[in-house]
Amino acid sequence: MEENPQSNYRSGFVALIGKPNVGKSTLLNRLMGQPIAGISAKPQTTRRRQLGILTSQEYQIIFVDTPGLTDAKDKLARSINSEVQFALQDSDILLLLVDASNPADKMDEELLNAILALKEQPQVLIVFNKADRLNRSSFSKLTELYREQLPAAATLQISALDGSGVGNMLNKIISLLPLGPQYYPDEQITEDYERDIAAEMIRAVCMEMLTEEIPYSIATQVQSYKERDNGVLYIDATIFVERDSQKAIVIGRKGQMIREIGTKAREELERATGQKVFLELVVKVQKDWKNDQAFLKQIGLSGG
Ligand SMILES: Nc1nc2c(ncn2[C@@H]2O[C@H](COP(=O)(O)OP(=O)(O)OP(=O)(O)O)[C@@H](O)[C@H]2O)c(=O)[nH]1
Ligand SMILES: [Mg+2]
Structure with a gap:
Protein backbone atom coordinates (compact mmCIF):
# COMPACT_ATOMS: atom_id res chain seq x y z
CA MET A 1 0.00 0.00 0.00
CA GLU A 2 2.83 2.36 0.85
CA GLU A 3 4.15 2.39 -2.72
CA ASN A 4 0.99 3.91 -4.10
CA PRO A 5 0.08 7.22 -2.43
CA GLN A 6 -3.11 7.40 -4.53
CA SER A 7 -4.55 4.19 -3.13
CA ASN A 8 -6.50 5.90 -0.35
CA TYR A 9 -7.91 8.57 -2.62
CA ARG A 10 -11.68 8.85 -2.53
CA SER A 11 -13.97 10.24 -5.17
CA GLY A 12 -17.57 10.15 -6.25
CA PHE A 13 -20.58 11.75 -7.83
CA VAL A 14 -23.03 13.27 -5.38
CA ALA A 15 -26.39 14.27 -6.83
CA LEU A 16 -28.40 17.10 -5.29
CA ILE A 17 -32.00 15.99 -5.64
CA GLY A 18 -35.12 17.69 -4.36
CA LYS A 19 -38.30 19.41 -5.33
CA PRO A 20 -38.25 22.81 -7.01
CA ASN A 21 -37.14 25.65 -4.72
CA VAL A 22 -35.87 23.46 -1.89
CA GLY A 23 -32.42 25.09 -2.11
CA LYS A 24 -30.26 22.73 -4.21
CA SER A 25 -28.44 25.47 -6.09
CA THR A 26 -28.01 27.55 -2.93
CA LEU A 27 -26.35 24.52 -1.35
CA LEU A 28 -24.12 23.97 -4.39
CA ASN A 29 -22.90 27.56 -4.27
CA ARG A 30 -22.35 27.28 -0.50
CA LEU A 31 -20.34 24.06 -0.90
CA MET A 32 -18.22 25.59 -3.65
CA GLY A 33 -17.69 28.82 -1.71
CA GLN A 34 -18.58 30.82 -4.81
CA PRO A 35 -21.62 31.34 -7.01
CA ILE A 36 -21.72 28.99 -9.98
CA ALA A 37 -25.46 28.27 -10.13
CA GLY A 38 -28.32 30.69 -10.58
CA ILE A 39 -30.70 31.01 -7.63
CA SER A 40 -34.12 32.62 -7.39
CA ALA A 41 -37.04 32.63 -5.00
CA LYS A 42 -39.21 31.02 -7.69
CA PRO A 43 -39.37 27.28 -8.39
CA GLN A 44 -37.83 25.77 -11.53
CA THR A 45 -34.86 28.07 -11.68
CA THR A 46 -32.39 25.34 -12.64
CA ARG A 47 -33.04 23.71 -16.01
CA ARG A 48 -30.05 21.52 -16.57
CA ARG A 49 -27.46 19.53 -14.73
CA GLN A 50 -24.59 21.51 -13.33
CA LEU A 51 -21.40 20.23 -11.75
CA GLY A 52 -19.52 21.61 -8.77
CA ILE A 53 -16.16 19.90 -8.33
CA LEU A 54 -14.57 20.01 -4.88
CA THR A 55 -11.00 18.73 -4.80
CA SER A 56 -8.56 18.14 -1.94
CA GLN A 57 -5.47 16.01 -1.32
CA GLU A 58 -7.68 13.21 -0.02
CA TYR A 59 -10.82 13.37 -2.08
CA GLN A 60 -12.70 14.76 -5.06
CA ILE A 61 -16.46 15.23 -4.84
CA ILE A 62 -18.40 15.97 -7.98
CA PHE A 63 -21.65 17.56 -6.92
CA VAL A 64 -24.39 17.40 -9.51
CA ASP A 65 -27.03 20.10 -9.15
CA THR A 66 -30.26 19.11 -10.86
CA PRO A 67 -33.50 20.85 -11.79
CA GLY A 68 -36.54 20.13 -9.60
CA LEU A 69 -38.98 17.66 -11.21
CA THR A 70 -41.76 19.31 -13.16
CA ASP A 71 -45.29 18.36 -14.23
CA ALA A 72 -45.22 20.45 -17.41
CA LYS A 73 -45.53 18.58 -20.69
CA ASP A 74 -43.43 20.48 -23.23
CA LYS A 75 -40.05 19.40 -24.60
CA LEU A 76 -38.24 21.57 -22.08
CA ALA A 77 -40.02 19.74 -19.25
CA ARG A 78 -39.07 16.37 -20.72
CA SER A 79 -35.47 17.46 -20.84
CA ILE A 80 -35.65 18.63 -17.21
CA ASN A 81 -37.10 15.37 -15.95
CA SER A 82 -34.61 13.27 -17.86
CA GLU A 83 -31.80 15.28 -16.24
CA VAL A 84 -33.18 14.24 -12.85
CA GLN A 85 -33.45 10.59 -13.87
CA PHE A 86 -29.91 10.65 -15.17
CA ALA A 87 -28.59 12.07 -11.91
CA LEU A 88 -30.59 9.54 -9.89
CA GLN A 89 -29.12 6.61 -11.76
CA ASP A 90 -25.63 7.85 -12.17
CA SER A 91 -24.40 8.91 -8.75
CA ASP A 92 -22.61 7.30 -5.84
CA ILE A 93 -24.50 9.25 -3.21
CA LEU A 94 -27.87 10.97 -3.36
CA LEU A 95 -28.35 14.07 -1.29
CA LEU A 96 -32.10 14.20 -1.03
CA LEU A 97 -32.97 17.74 -0.02
CA VAL A 98 -36.24 18.12 1.86
CA ASP A 99 -37.87 21.40 2.83
CA ALA A 100 -37.93 21.53 6.64
CA SER A 101 -40.00 24.73 6.58
CA ASN A 102 -43.09 23.07 5.10
CA PRO A 103 -45.12 19.88 5.43
CA ALA A 104 -44.60 17.10 2.86
CA ASP A 105 -46.58 17.35 -0.36
CA LYS A 106 -47.22 15.37 -3.53
CA MET A 107 -43.82 16.29 -4.95
CA ASP A 108 -42.06 14.77 -1.92
CA GLU A 109 -43.86 11.50 -2.52
CA GLU A 110 -43.12 11.54 -6.26
CA LEU A 111 -39.43 11.95 -5.60
CA LEU A 112 -39.42 9.26 -2.93
CA ASN A 113 -41.11 6.90 -5.36
CA ALA A 114 -38.60 7.73 -8.08
CA ILE A 115 -35.78 6.81 -5.69
CA LEU A 116 -37.46 3.64 -4.43
CA ALA A 117 -38.04 2.57 -8.04
CA LEU A 118 -34.32 2.59 -8.86
CA LYS A 119 -32.97 -0.86 -9.65
CA GLU A 120 -29.87 -0.36 -7.56
CA GLN A 121 -30.53 1.50 -4.33
CA PRO A 122 -27.93 4.26 -3.97
CA GLN A 123 -26.62 5.59 -0.68
CA VAL A 124 -29.04 8.30 0.33
CA LEU A 125 -28.46 11.17 2.73
CA ILE A 126 -31.66 12.90 3.70
CA VAL A 127 -30.88 16.57 4.15
CA PHE A 128 -33.54 18.71 5.77
CA ASN A 129 -32.80 22.16 4.41
CA LYS A 130 -34.14 25.55 5.53
CA ALA A 131 -33.65 24.47 9.14
CA ASP A 132 -33.40 28.19 9.92
CA ARG A 133 -37.14 28.27 9.24
CA LEU A 134 -38.00 24.85 10.60
CA ASN A 135 -41.75 24.29 10.86
CA ARG A 136 -42.12 22.78 14.33
CA SER A 137 -45.69 21.61 13.89
CA SER A 138 -45.09 19.59 10.71
CA PHE A 139 -41.46 18.53 11.12
CA SER A 140 -41.97 15.33 13.13
CA LYS A 141 -44.44 14.04 10.57
CA LEU A 142 -42.03 14.93 7.80
CA THR A 143 -39.11 13.09 9.40
CA GLU A 144 -41.35 10.12 10.12
CA LEU A 145 -42.31 9.86 6.43
CA TYR A 146 -38.69 9.78 5.31
CA ARG A 147 -37.49 7.41 8.04
CA GLU A 148 -40.30 5.04 7.14
CA GLN A 149 -39.63 5.14 3.39
CA LEU A 150 -35.84 5.20 3.51
CA PRO A 151 -34.91 3.54 6.82
CA ALA A 152 -31.27 3.00 5.83
CA ALA A 153 -30.61 6.65 5.04
CA ALA A 154 -28.85 9.01 7.45
CA THR A 155 -30.64 12.28 8.17
CA LEU A 156 -29.17 15.73 8.70
CA GLN A 157 -30.42 19.27 9.20
CA ILE A 158 -28.82 22.20 7.46
CA SER A 159 -29.41 25.74 6.30
CA ALA A 160 -27.88 26.26 2.87
CA LEU A 161 -28.68 29.94 3.34
CA ASP A 162 -26.70 30.60 6.53
CA GLY A 163 -24.38 27.60 6.21
CA SER A 164 -25.22 25.91 9.49
CA GLY A 165 -24.82 22.14 9.39
CA VAL A 166 -23.15 22.23 5.97
CA GLY A 167 -19.63 21.42 7.27
CA ASN A 168 -21.02 18.49 9.22
CA MET A 169 -22.86 17.30 6.12
CA LEU A 170 -19.68 17.53 4.06
CA ASN A 171 -17.82 15.34 6.58
CA LYS A 172 -20.58 12.79 6.38
CA ILE A 173 -20.35 12.76 2.57
CA ILE A 174 -16.58 12.32 2.69
CA SER A 175 -16.97 9.35 5.02
CA LEU A 176 -19.33 7.71 2.53
CA LEU A 177 -17.19 8.32 -0.58
CA PRO A 178 -15.88 5.19 -2.26
CA LEU A 179 -12.21 4.79 -3.13
CA GLY A 180 -11.61 6.19 -6.58
CA PRO A 181 -9.44 8.32 -8.84
CA GLN A 182 -9.26 12.08 -9.24
CA TYR A 183 -11.46 12.61 -12.30
CA TYR A 184 -10.86 16.32 -12.88
CA PRO A 185 -7.76 18.50 -12.53
CA ASP A 186 -7.31 20.44 -9.26
CA GLU A 187 -8.29 23.82 -10.65
CA GLN A 188 -11.47 22.76 -12.42
CA ILE A 189 -14.57 23.65 -10.40
CA THR A 190 -17.26 23.00 -12.97
CA GLU A 191 -17.83 21.70 -16.47
CA ASP A 192 -19.61 24.76 -17.71
CA TYR A 193 -18.01 27.60 -19.54
N1 LIG B 1 -34.67 30.31 4.63
C1 LIG B 1 -33.94 29.62 3.79
N2 LIG B 1 -34.06 29.83 2.46
C2 LIG B 1 -33.31 29.09 1.62
C3 LIG B 1 -32.39 28.11 2.09
N3 LIG B 1 -31.81 27.54 1.02
C4 LIG B 1 -32.33 28.15 -0.08
N4 LIG B 1 -33.23 29.09 0.28
C5 LIG B 1 -34.01 29.97 -0.61
O1 LIG B 1 -34.88 29.16 -1.39
C6 LIG B 1 -35.06 29.73 -2.70
C7 LIG B 1 -34.76 28.70 -3.77
O2 LIG B 1 -33.39 28.38 -3.74
P1 LIG B 1 -32.69 27.63 -4.96
O3 LIG B 1 -31.32 27.30 -4.50
O4 LIG B 1 -32.85 28.39 -6.23
O5 LIG B 1 -33.57 26.31 -5.02
P2 LIG B 1 -33.44 25.08 -6.04
O6 LIG B 1 -33.75 23.85 -5.26
O7 LIG B 1 -32.14 25.12 -6.74
O8 LIG B 1 -34.64 25.40 -7.02
P3 LIG B 1 -34.86 24.91 -8.56
O9 LIG B 1 -33.61 25.18 -9.31
O10 LIG B 1 -36.00 25.77 -8.98
O11 LIG B 1 -35.23 23.46 -8.49
C8 LIG B 1 -34.14 30.95 -2.76
O12 LIG B 1 -34.92 32.09 -2.49
C9 LIG B 1 -33.15 30.69 -1.64
O13 LIG B 1 -32.60 31.86 -1.10
C10 LIG B 1 -32.27 27.92 3.51
O14 LIG B 1 -31.52 27.09 4.03
N5 LIG B 1 -33.08 28.69 4.29
MG1 LIG C 1 -31.67 25.26 -8.72
Missing part, protein backbone atom coordinates in the same frame (compact mmCIF):
# COMPACT_ATOMS: atom_id res chain seq x y z
CA GLU A 194 -18.00 30.96 -17.79
CA ARG A 195 -20.38 32.29 -20.39
CA ASP A 196 -22.94 29.59 -19.63
CA ILE A 197 -22.72 30.32 -15.93
CA ALA A 198 -23.23 34.00 -16.72
CA ALA A 199 -26.30 33.17 -18.84
CA GLU A 200 -27.79 31.16 -15.96
CA MET A 201 -27.17 34.01 -13.51
CA ILE A 202 -28.82 36.53 -15.80
CA ARG A 203 -31.82 34.23 -16.20
CA ALA A 204 -32.10 33.77 -12.42
CA VAL A 205 -32.22 37.57 -12.02
CA CYS A 206 -34.99 37.73 -14.63
CA MET A 207 -36.89 35.04 -12.75
CA GLU A 208 -36.53 36.96 -9.51
CA MET A 209 -37.71 40.28 -10.94
CA LEU A 210 -40.47 39.29 -13.33
CA THR A 211 -43.89 37.95 -12.40
CA GLU A 212 -46.66 35.59 -13.46
CA GLU A 213 -45.76 33.32 -16.37
CA ILE A 214 -42.87 35.42 -17.64
CA PRO A 215 -40.09 33.88 -15.49
CA TYR A 216 -40.91 30.56 -17.16
CA SER A 217 -40.97 32.04 -20.65
CA ILE A 218 -37.41 33.28 -20.43
CA ALA A 219 -34.28 31.79 -21.90
CA THR A 220 -30.89 33.48 -21.93
CA GLN A 221 -27.78 33.19 -23.99
CA VAL A 222 -24.45 34.96 -23.78
CA GLN A 223 -23.36 36.03 -27.26
CA SER A 224 -20.01 37.42 -26.32
CA TYR A 225 -17.83 37.19 -23.20
CA LYS A 226 -14.57 39.05 -23.45
CA GLU A 227 -12.01 40.37 -21.04
CA ARG A 228 -10.26 43.45 -22.32
CA ASP A 229 -6.79 44.69 -21.38
CA ASN A 230 -8.29 47.15 -18.92
CA GLY A 231 -9.46 44.13 -16.83
CA VAL A 232 -13.12 44.81 -17.56
CA LEU A 233 -15.35 41.93 -18.56
CA TYR A 234 -17.62 42.75 -21.52
CA ILE A 235 -20.67 40.51 -21.69
CA ASP A 236 -23.36 40.68 -24.41
CA ALA A 237 -26.41 38.60 -23.65
CA THR A 238 -29.82 37.98 -25.18
CA ILE A 239 -32.99 37.46 -23.18
CA PHE A 240 -35.47 35.38 -25.18
CA VAL A 241 -39.20 35.46 -24.51
CA GLU A 242 -42.01 33.46 -26.11
CA ARG A 243 -44.31 36.28 -27.26
CA ASP A 244 -44.28 39.92 -28.37
CA SER A 245 -46.40 40.99 -25.38
CA GLN A 246 -43.76 39.56 -23.04
CA LYS A 247 -41.00 41.49 -24.74
CA ALA A 248 -42.70 44.76 -23.88
CA ILE A 249 -42.99 43.71 -20.23
CA VAL A 250 -39.35 42.65 -19.96
CA ILE A 251 -38.26 45.98 -21.41
CA GLY A 252 -40.74 47.87 -19.26
CA ARG A 253 -41.94 51.47 -19.40
CA LYS A 254 -39.19 53.60 -20.89
CA GLY A 255 -36.85 50.64 -20.50
CA GLN A 256 -37.13 50.71 -16.72
CA MET A 257 -37.38 46.93 -16.18
CA ILE A 258 -34.54 45.91 -18.46
CA ARG A 259 -32.33 48.55 -16.82
CA GLU A 260 -33.10 47.13 -13.37
CA ILE A 261 -32.45 43.60 -14.55
CA GLY A 262 -29.18 44.75 -16.09
CA THR A 263 -28.01 46.47 -12.91
CA LYS A 264 -28.85 43.53 -10.66
CA ALA A 265 -27.31 41.00 -13.07
CA ARG A 266 -24.16 43.08 -13.45
CA GLU A 267 -23.76 43.25 -9.66
CA GLU A 268 -24.12 39.47 -9.35
CA LEU A 269 -21.68 38.84 -12.19
CA GLU A 270 -19.17 41.19 -10.60
CA ARG A 271 -19.52 39.35 -7.31
CA ALA A 272 -19.12 35.98 -9.02
CA THR A 273 -16.13 36.90 -11.16
CA GLY A 274 -14.43 39.44 -8.93
CA GLN A 275 -14.09 41.67 -11.99
CA LYS A 276 -15.68 44.85 -13.22
CA VAL A 277 -18.42 43.92 -15.68
CA PHE A 278 -19.93 45.79 -18.58
CA LEU A 279 -23.21 44.07 -19.43
CA GLU A 280 -25.27 44.63 -22.55
CA LEU A 281 -28.72 43.02 -22.71
CA VAL A 282 -31.11 42.71 -25.65
CA VAL A 283 -34.58 41.17 -25.63
CA LYS A 284 -35.76 38.96 -28.50
CA VAL A 285 -38.90 36.98 -29.25
CA GLN A 286 -38.35 33.30 -30.01
CA LYS A 287 -41.87 31.99 -30.61
CA ASP A 288 -42.80 28.84 -28.64
CA TRP A 289 -39.14 28.10 -27.91
CA LYS A 290 -39.95 25.49 -25.27
CA ASN A 291 -40.98 23.15 -28.06
CA ASP A 292 -38.29 24.19 -30.50
CA GLN A 293 -35.76 21.37 -30.51
CA ALA A 294 -33.12 23.28 -32.45
CA PHE A 295 -33.38 26.28 -30.15
CA LEU A 296 -33.24 24.13 -27.00
CA LYS A 297 -30.08 22.60 -28.33
CA GLN A 298 -28.63 25.99 -29.17
CA ILE A 299 -29.05 27.18 -25.56
CA GLY A 300 -27.65 23.95 -24.11
CA LEU A 301 -30.87 22.13 -23.26
CA SER A 302 -31.10 18.81 -25.05
CA GLY A 303 -34.88 18.80 -25.44
CA GLY A 304 -34.90 15.09 -24.52
